[in-house]
Amino acid sequence: MRVDAGLFVDGVPGALRAAADCLAAAAGERTGPYSGASPERLAKVAAGIDPFPEEGAGLDAALAGLGRLSLRHAVDPAHPSCAAHLHCQPLAAAVAADALAGAANQSLDSWDQGPVATHLEQRLVAGLAARVGWDPAVAGGVVTSGGTQSNLMGLLLARDATAGRSGRDVAADGLGPDAGRYRIVCSELAHFSVARSATLLGLGSRAVQPLGVDGDRRLRPEELDRALDRMDAAGQVPMALVATAGTTDFGSIDPLPALAGRARERGLWLHVDAAWGGGLLFSDRHRDLLAGIEAADSVAVDFHKLLWQPAGCGAFLVRDQGLLAPLEVTVPTSTPTRWPARRTAGRCRIWSAGRWPPPAASPPSRRCSASRRSAGGPSVSWSTAPLRWPSRPRPRSTPSPAWP
Numbered sequence: 001m002r003v004d005a006g007l008f009v010d011g012v013p014g015a016l017r018a019a020a021d022c023l024a025a026a027a028g029e030r031t032g033p034y035s036g037a038s039p040e041r042l043a044k045v046a047a048g049i050d051p052f053p054e055e056g057a058g059l060d061a062a063l064a065g066l067g068r069l070s071l072r073h074a075v076d077p078a079h080p081s082c083a084a085h086l087h088c089q090p091l092a093a094a095v096a097a098d099a100l101a102g103a104a105n106q107s108l109d110s111w112d113q114g115p116v117a118t119h120l121e122q123r124l125v126a127g128l129a130a131r132v133g134w135d136p137a138v139a140g141g142v143v144t145s146g147g148t149q150s151n152l153m154g155l156l157l158a159r160d161a162t163a164g165r166s167g168r169d170v171a172a173d174g175l176g177p178d179a180g181r182y183r184i185v186c187s188e189l190a191h192f193s194v195a196r197s198a199t200l201l202g203l204g205s206r207a208v209q210p211l212g213v214d215g216d217r218r219l220r221p222e223e224l225d226r227a228l229d230r231m232d233a234a235g236q237v238p239m240a241l242v243a244t245a246g247t248t249d250f251g252s253i254d255p256l257p258a259l260a261g262r263a264r265e266r267g268l269w270l271h272v273d274a275a276w277g278g279g280l281l282f283s284d285r286h287r288d289l290l291a292g293i294e295a296a297d298s299v300a301v302d303f304h305k306l307l308w309q310p311a312g313c314g315a316f317l318v319r320d321q322g323l324l325a326p327l328e329v330t331v332p333t334s335t336p337t338r339w340p341a342r343r344t345a346g347r348c349r350i351w352s353a354g355r356w357p358p359p360a361a362s363p364p365s366r367r368c369s370a371s372r373r374s375a376g377g378p379s380v381s382w383s384t385a386p387l388r389w390p391s392r393p394r395p396r397s398t399p400s401p402a403w404p
């Protein structure tokens, strides 16, 4: 195959300039949060497009046609009248950094396919863990595609830990006869990915017991007590409590300290779905709304909601990296890897939103190990504020990061 100059990475600067022109032209055409085109009209337009033509049209034609079309009929999360959904307008720096991450195209399924990206992921996870209130040298996690995947991972670990207590290795032997008795408790306002996860995990969506909420739309701890008593009496095995920190439709935060106490007393895995509310981890004014999150076994945080990143960008965190063991996979020809494999190095854009490394005037730093999986990794100075919720004015000019 002949490869023309400009077809691959060497053509990226020109391609990005063309994409930027396309974006500017489309922005000039917009008059509101949505074009108003009906589903029927868009279906008709889409039906006229050949997804795999014999001859490619070339970038300019593709941008002028499909590119403009996609932007013209996209919903505009930057428009003031587009506030009803959780997906945010992305930061410009994040979009640019996403393009860089795409150009480098690192894969995190093994160290050799994304060497520096692997370490950056670990630093990102450690920084988030510190914000949750965990010891970053002990906690672990991975970057995910978002809350759905993070919730699935939390419930998978909860399921395997429950089965492990009765001596069953689900990863090796599959679900045992007890699995039919496993139950997941959460509020009736928990995200639907909890029920979907139960289905994917072979437990069935009926394993999820949605509980009533109070006038502020927060799970009632007394309801939880009653439900757990009922389950005990029925011989069911409560395996996880999912607390939501930021319900999808209302933003309500379940009473984390009270739920954490119950989870501890009953030996329940506590997963906090902070896909939406996780942005509060970076708030100077509202961080206390997440008090109690540090008692969780696992946490889901999304960057593509109130942390202003393009989708899909989330993180799944565990208080102790040893809890990730059921997800470890060793293949003979490669280095150890961890599900989810084949993830891109999108954390580059997360950092582009913050000051990194921190300027000398930053608040007192805390120490953590940069690389826990690579023995003997260097110790680094860790800013308590790589990203900031926009509650405080930020200095206008920040020094450029000095990457090694």
Ligand SMILES: Cc1ncc(COP(=O)(O)O)c(C=O)c1O
Binding pocket: 086, 145, 146, 147, 148, 149, 151, 191, 193, 244, 246, 247, 248, 273, 275, 276, 302, 314
């Ligand atoms: C509370 C909550 N959890 C999980 C999710 C799923 O997140 P994602 O769309 O990133 O998979 C959402 C999405 O809106 C949510 O609001």
